[in-house]
Amino acid sequence: xxxxxxxxxxxxxxGGGDPGTGPDKGRPRRPEDPGGGLLMGRPxxxxxxxxxxxxxxxxxxxxxxxxxxDRVLPELGAARYLVALFFAIAFYASVLVHELAHTVAAxxxxxxxxxxxxxxxxxxxxxxxESETPGREFVLAFVGPxxxxxxxxxxxxxxxxVEAGTxxxxxxxxxMVSNLIVAAFNLLPGLPLDGGRMLxxxxxxxxxxxxxxxxxxxxxxxxxxxxxxxxLPLLTHTxxxxxxxxxxxxxxxxxxxxLAAILAAIIWTGAGNSLRMARLREHLPDLRARTLxxxxxxxxxxxxxxxxxxxxxEAGARALVVVDGQGQAKGVVREAAxxxxxxxxxPWVAVSGLAQDITEGMRVPAELAGEALLDRLKAxxxxxxxxxxxxxxxxxxxxxxxxxxxxxxxxxRPAA
Numbered sequence: 001x002x003x004x005x006x007x008x009x010x011x012x013x014x015g016g017g018d019p020g021t022g023p024d025k026g027r028p029r030r031p032e033d034p035g036g037g038l039l040m041g042r043p044x045x046x047x048x049x050x051x052x053x054x055x056x057x058x059x060x061x062x063x064x065x066x067x068x069x070d071r072v073l074p075e076l077g078a079a080r081y082l083v084a085l086f087f088a089i090a091f092y093a094s095v096l097v098h099e100l101a102h103t104v105a106a107x108x109x110x111x112x113x114x115x116x117x118x119x120x121x122x123x124x125x126x127x128x129x130e131s132e133t134p135g136r137e138f139v140l141a142f143v144g145p146x147x148x149x150x151x152x153x154x155x156x157x158x159x160x161x162v163e164a165g166t167x168x169x170x171x172x173x174x175x176m177v178s179n180l181i182v183a184a185f186n187l188l189p190g191l192p193l194d195g196g197r198m199l200x201x202x203x204x205x206x207x208x209x210x211x212x213x214x215x216x217x218x219x220x221x222x223x224x225x226x227x228x229x230x231x232l233p234l235l236t237h238t239x240x241x242x243x244x245x246x247x248x249x250x251x252x253x254x255x256x257x258x259l260a261a262i263l264a265a266i267i268w269t270g271a272g273n274s275l276r277m278a279r280l281r282e283h284l285p286d287l288r289a290r291t292l293x294x295x296x297x298x299x300x301x302x303x304x305x306x307x308x309x310x311x312x313x314e315a316g317a318r319a320l321v322v323v324d325g326q327g328q329a330k331g332v333v334r335e336a337a338x339x340x341x342x343x344x345x346x347p348w349v350a351v352s353g354l355a356q357d358i359t360e361g362m363r364v365p366a367e368l369a370g371e372a373l374l375d376r377l378k379a380x381x382x383x384x385x386x387x388x389x390x391x392x393x394x395x396x397x398x399x400x401x402x403x404x405x406x407x408x409x410x411x412x413r414p415a416a
Contacts, residue, residue, distance in 0.1 A: 190267065
């Protein structure tokens with residue numbers, strides 16, 4: 001499954017962030033994401049990662065495909081799993097070609113690509129900026145499925161010259177069908193799939209409003225999620241997909257239901273994330289770190305929670321920052337952790353046990369606003385952030401809860 005394009009997906013993801021450019025030139029660049037997985041190379045200067053989840057799926061494909069090979073080519077014995085592993089690797093190489101098509105198109109339009117990641121059920125091209133026109137959006141989305149269709153055709157040609165029921169024949173048939181399935185699946189007109197981005201581009205062109213396109217494609221995507229959840233097990237149970245998968249391996253009924261549930265969850269989450277990110281962008285001017293920051297009081301790590309809360313109440317503050325002997329911030333006391341401590345135990349609990357260590361990404365300049373601020377929060381997910389002045393002085397604590405509330409309030413206002 002491919003979720004290429006603007007990394008506001010989720011990738012979920014999906015999901016997936018899509019940090020902006022320009023407005024935050026003064027802030028430090030985020031280092032290479034250590035959570036991206038195993039770095040495989042940098043085609044066109046874009047890092048390609050294999051996520052840990054890929055190895056789980058590769059093992060599953062090897063097991064399922066190997067079991068089917070035992071029925072078609074029983075003479076292979078245990079070697080069938082080596083053939084199945086080769087198929088899994090070749091299939092994901094095809095997915096990489098699909099993603100590279102998106103990447104090349106994005107670079108052609110001068111849209112920076114953070115990385116390509118091969119992961120559970122496919123890959124994602126994390127493009128850091130939205131297309132400027134619906135036409136470019138359409139092309140950027142369409143090139144991925146187009147390359148998958150081309151690959152399916154390329155595997156079909158040699159298939160005509162090999163004997164059916166042989167290892168080359170089964171592999172070529174499997175790769176041909178799998179690429180055609182990837183193309184067809186991604187052309188479905190719902191976010192976060194490529195077809196959803198194409199639908200978004202069409203509605204954007206007709207209405208002149210990118211948000212209208214996103215809303216339409218996101219809701220179609222949610223409808224697709226429900227259809228996949230219900231329809232995929234029915235299709236495999238009735239044998240409607242049997243002929244298409246007999247040579248490359250099918251799955252049992254329970255596995256089909258699990259696969260359908262996972263796919264549906266990915267699509268539903270990705271559609272929701274796309275819709276949410278589009279709405280956030282509409283109201284980015286309302287997002288300012290300085291105005292959303294809670295006033296905080298500094299406390300040393302050994303300070304009892306009850307005493308720290310007393311100081312905060314006296315100062316009219318709503319957050320606690322743990323500092324060392326020199327007054328340097330070391331951690332932010334999590335609001336959820338405070339709520340989890342019963343009042344009668346608060347005199348005996350030190351704030352250090354409730355604090356989250358501050359990483360560089362959790363230090364947010366007070367002047368950040370709009371997309372630059374959103375980029376920073378997405379780059380380092382956390383519940384609270386330390387907001388600092390240009391001098392390094394502590395300004396306060398920014399809670400993601402407050403950011404979400406600000407957007408809810410902004411989105412509740414009528415559109416301009």
